[in-house]
Amino acid sequence: MVSITSQISYLCYMNKEQFNKQKVIDYWILGSTDDYDTMMAMLDTKRYNWSLFMGHLMIEKLLKAYFVKINEDYPPFVHNLLRLAQDSNIEITNDLKLQLTTISAFNLNARYDDYKRSFQKKCTPEYTLEWINIIKQLQLWIIEQIKK
Numbered sequence: 540m541v542s543i544t545s546q547i548s549y550l551c552y553m554n555k556e557q558f559n560k561q562k563v564i565d566y567w568i569l570g571s572t573d574d575y576d577t578m579m580a581m582l583d584t585k586r587y588n589w590s591l592f593m594g595h596l597m598i599e600k601l602l603k604a605y606f607v608k609i610n611e612d613y614p615p616f617v618h619n620l621l622r623l624a625q626d627s628n629i630e631i632t633n634d635l636k637l638q639l640t641t642i643s644a645f646n647l648n649a650r651y652d653d654y655k656r657s658f659q660k661k662c663t664p665e666y667t668l669e670w671i672n673i674i675k676q677l678q679l680w681i682i683e684q685i686k687k
Contacts, residue, residue, distance in 0.1 A: 560611055564685065567604035567614075571597045575678065582671060587662035592649030594674035595620070595642050601681040602627065608685055618646050629684075638673055645670075 574597035581590035595618075602623040603614035609627045617623065620639040624631060631639075648658035 558611075558613075560607060563607045563613065564604045567600045567607065568682075568685070571600035571604070571678075574600060578671070578674070582667065585664075587664065587667040588645075588649045588655070588659050590667060591642075591645040591662060591670055591674075594671060595645040595649075598639075598642055598674060598677055598681070599623065599646075601678060601685070605629070605681055605685050619643055638677065642670070642674065642677075 574593050578590050578593035578597060581587070581593055598620055599618060602620060606612075606614040606623055606627045614623065615626065620643045621631070621636060624635070624639055629635075645658075648654045648661075
């Protein structure tokens with residue numbers, strides 16, 4: 540889990556004069572690694588809706604790291620994965636658009652009580668595993684893009 544110290548450190552990096560591109564990228568990647576571990580722990584304990592929620596957070600943080608790499612600026616305070624990808628000049632295929640839009644919905648569906656019950660029912664082991672596999676593939680692809 541990202542410590543309060545690293546959260547404060549990130550906020551300090553938001554000073555444009557002290558912008559350190561690599562430190563900001565590393566901050567987002569470290570957070571995504573923690574979220575991956577939590578996603579898998581939630582999957583192992585059959586908390587499927589929370590597993591997918593953590594998958595969303597992981598992809599969001601990786602896209603924010605990529606945004607920083609491409610734009611040399613701090614990422615926007617948004618959770619919409621499609622917007623983050625578009626703002627990072629990622630070529631958006633129809634498949635990627637569908638994936639990012641669906642994964643973005645995991646954020647809302649797991650957080651808000653009015654959506655939570657129906658989302659829990661939707662998150663069968665099969666559905667969850669299908670999307671965890673898609674999330675893992677996206678994770679590897681985004682990391683590859685960051686390393687280029």
